[in-house]
Amino acid sequence: MRSETETKFLRLTPATQLLGWVGSIAVFAWAIFATAILLIDSIGSGNVREQVKREQIAYETRLNALSDERDLRAQExxxxxxxxxxxxxxxxxxxxxxxxxxxxxxxxxxxxxxxxxxxxxxxxxxxxxxxxxxxxxxxxxxxxxxxxxxxxxxxxxxxxxxxxxxxxxxxxxxxxxxxxxxxxxxxxxxxxxxxxxxxxxxxxxxxxxxxxAMTISVKPLDKMFAAAGLSSDSLISQVRRGYSGQGGPLMPLSFSTMGQEPDADTLRANGILNQLDRLNLYRIAAQKAPFALPVKAAFRFTSPFGMRWGRMHKGTDFAAALGTPIYATADGVVISAGWGQGYGKLVKIQHAFGIETRYAHMSKILVKVGQRVSRGQQVGAMGNTGRSTGTHLHYEVRVGGKAVNPMTYIKAAKDVF
Missing domain, CATH: 1.10.287.620 (Helix Hairpins)
Incomplete structure (x- = not known):
């Protein structure tokens, strides 16, 4: 270091020089490694999004085909x-x-x-x-x-x-x-x-x-409720109690038999009418249980139900863009709509059969307490509020107050809806 009057020398020992070289090499290696990780994560995320998009399109196509077939069978x-x-x-x-x-x-x-x-x-x-x-x-x-x-x-x-x-x-x-x-x-x-x-x-x-036709229509619903751990007989009994109104001229099919037992055709006709009634009750029960997906846009699963980092993760996480619409998965009544501690902006919906669903970390809430919502109705928008590391939806299903795996219901309905 030279000045006007004197010159000073700064001497580096071999150990100091070695330490400097090692630090420089470490910083350069860390930069290369971090860049590679970011590139791999970006490529992987793009592939996952494309895969999810293709699966979503296939699922929606299958859903539309099943819906058309169901309508055709009903018309027949x-x-x-x-x-x-x-x-x-x-x-x-x-x-x-x-x-x-x-x-x-x-x-x-x-x-x-x-x-x-x-x-x-x-x-x-x-x-x-x-x-x-x-x-x-x-x-x-x-x-x-x-x-x-x-x-x-x-x-x-x-x-x-x-x-x-x-x-x-x-x-x-x-x-x-x-x-x-x-x-x-x-x-x-x-x-x-x-x-x-x-x-x-x-x-x-x-x-x-x-x-x-009745067998083809009712059997998948029986399997769906069984896969979700729900008793079909109990569901039908509860729905029947809630929809017990009667009136009008329509009565069960019967014919005058002059005091004799009903013939075979009458019994078969009444059996078909009973199956139609059971199918209608199943339809109502399916609307009241959370068999639908809460997100209809492109998304990816980021965390499943179960133990995570030594703690119980009581729901399933769906990641998508900020503001992605979030929909009610079944008919019900909003029992909570506001801030929920670590949940951030939270909506709770009470459904039939003792089932409750929760939608957490939202950026916007579109429903109020006491409001009745229908399956497929938007209740909010995806966000990053509360204890969250990124934009996503934390979705929970509780039966009798106990958290259960939401994917049990979603997978049970994949071949029906």
């Missing part, structure tokens, strides 16, 4: 129900006609019996008249009576015989006509029986299609 079931009602009306009309034809046939058979009895009596009287005519003719030929008187008697006998012959022919014609009418009625009754049999087979096919 409704059309089948209408065809079934028309078929029942036709069967009832055919049964009425069949009964009328049976009564007509019975009356015709009774009339034929009467006509045959009358015919036999008429034929007997004809034979008697012929015998008397022969006797009169013999008496006329062998007796010495007045010719005019005998001729009158013969003329009377012939007139009587002609009258009885005409009556006999008329009776025979009526008998043939009645027999033809009876045969025609019998043939018509056979045709009605054949048509009734065809209608029965068609109804059986319709019943089978409806029963298969």
């Amino acid at each position: 079931a409704d059309m089948a129900h209408q065809r079934f009602s028309v078929a029942l009306a036709q069967i009832s009309e055919m049964q009425t006609k069949l009964l009328e034809s049976e009564d007509s046939r019975a009356e015709l058979e009774k009339g034929i019996d009467v006509i045959q009895s009358t015919l036999r009596r008429t034929m007997s009287e004809r034979d008697t008249a012929r015998a008397k005519a022969q006797e009169l003719e013999v008496a006329l030929n062998g007796a010495e009576e007045n010719g005019a008187t005998a001729a009158g008697r013969i003329e009377d006998a012939i007139g009587t015989l002609d009258f009885m012959t005409s009556a006999l022919e008329t009776t025979a014609t009526e008998r043939d006509q009645i027999a033809a009418d009876a045969q025609k009625a019998f043939t018509h009754a056979q045709e009605l029986e054949f048509q009734a049999e065809l209608m029965k087979e068609r109804n059986d096919r319709i019943f089978t299609q409806l029963e298969d």
